[in-house]
Amino acid sequence: MRIIHISDTHIGFERNLSRFNAVADDLIANPPDEPSRCVVLHTGDLIDAAMDANRLAAKKILARLEACGYCILMCPGNHDYGDKLKIDRADAAVFLRDFSSYIFQGEQADFPVMHEVDDCVFIGMDSNEAELGFWERWFAEGYLGSVQLDKLNCMLDRVRGKFVILYLHHHPFYYGYSVMPDVGDKNPLLHLFAWLTRPFRRLKDAYSLCQIVRDRVQVLCFGHMHHGLDSSSESQKYGIPLALDGGSTTCTDDDSDRMRYRIIDTKDLSQTMRMIKISRS
Ligand SMILES: [Fe+2]
Numbered sequence: 178m179r180i181i182h183i184s185d186t187h188i189g190f191e192r193n194l195s196r197f198n199a200v201a202d203d204l205i206a207n208p209p210d211e212p213s214r215c216v217v218l219h220t221g222d223l224i225d226a227a228m229d230a231n232r233l234a235a236k237k238i239l240a241r242l243e244a245c246g247y248c249i250l251m252c253p254g255n256h257d258y259g260d261k262l263k264i265d266r267a268d269a270a271v272f273l274r275d276f277s278s279y280i281f282q283g284e285q286a287d288f289p290v291m292h293e294v295d296d297c298v299f300i301g302m303d304s305n306e307a308e309l310g311f312w313e314r315w316f317a318e319g320y321l322g323s324v325q326l327d328k329l330n331c332m333l334d335r336v337r338g339k340f341v342i343l344y345l346h347h348h349p350f351y352y353g354y355s356v357m358p359d360v361g362d363k364n365p366l367l368h369l370f371a372w373l374t375r376p377f378r379r380l381k382d383a384y385s386l387c388q389i390v391r392d393r394v395q396v397l398c399f400g401h402m403h404h405g406l407d408s409s410s411e412s413q414k415y416g417i418p419l420a421l422d423g424g425s426t427t428c429t430d431d432d433s434d435r436m437r438y439r440i441i442d443t444k445d446l447s448q449t450m451r452m453i454k455i456s457r458s
Pocket residue numbers: 185187222254256401402403
């Protein structure tokens with residue numbers, strides 16, 4: 178089976194709608210395998226702000242991929258539940274309802290949610306769940322909460338021995354270097370207080386998550402950072418062979434003219450990156 182990992186499409190922000198449509202065009206024209214043997218995995222921030230127009234536009238693109246035969250799985254990101262400053266319980270309920278067929282493969286249920294596709298087990302989590310209270314929801318950076326982690330622990334016991342892909346939105350790993358290209362050239366305060374502190378503003382219960390999934394998960398996919406890094410050297414400390422940040426498939430906040438998405442082969446954990454050039458004009 179092939180996993181097509183996409184993330185952080187932020188529909189509604191600048192030209193991301195047409196960019197995501199271009200990615201869908203590419204996937205429809207050049208499927209990496211029979212679409213029925215592929216899972217398109219979206220790790221959140223599908224939309225940039227919780228608005229009807231964004232949700233509707235996103236649905237149309239996902240429906241195009243589904244009509245082509247792809248199985249689509251998704252977990253929610255912070256922007257799906259609000260905007261860049263906050264998440265909101267009412268917006269969360271609307272998003273989960275509108276995209277329940279991709280998030281839950283049916284009626285709305287609790288997280289973690291488990292889907293068995295062929296011989297693989299996909300487990301999706303909501304890394305906003307413990308931040309939906311009034312005091313925690315501002316500048317949310319991801320918090321799974323003990324209730325969800327306890328359920329994950331039990332779920333992983335039930336699927337012991339199977340090939341497990343875990344996916345969530347917020348990044349559980351630090352990265353040890355800055356990948357912003359213009360450090361020193363401009364925006365020194367932004368780099369100091371926003372970008373350079375971002376690695377430390379990771380998923381709040383990342384360490385607890387890593388202890389629970391230790392040696393029980395083969396692939397861990399996430400988004401939120403928008404950098405598209407391979408965190409496997411970090412995750413292998415916990416016995417997780419492959420851990421990947423999906424980046425922003427539509428290049429949101431990214432100094433790039435190449436949209437990218439990964440194709441992961443579950444047979445041998447090999448991965449390839451597809452790039453699509455975008456026009457700046
Ligand atoms: Fe994002």
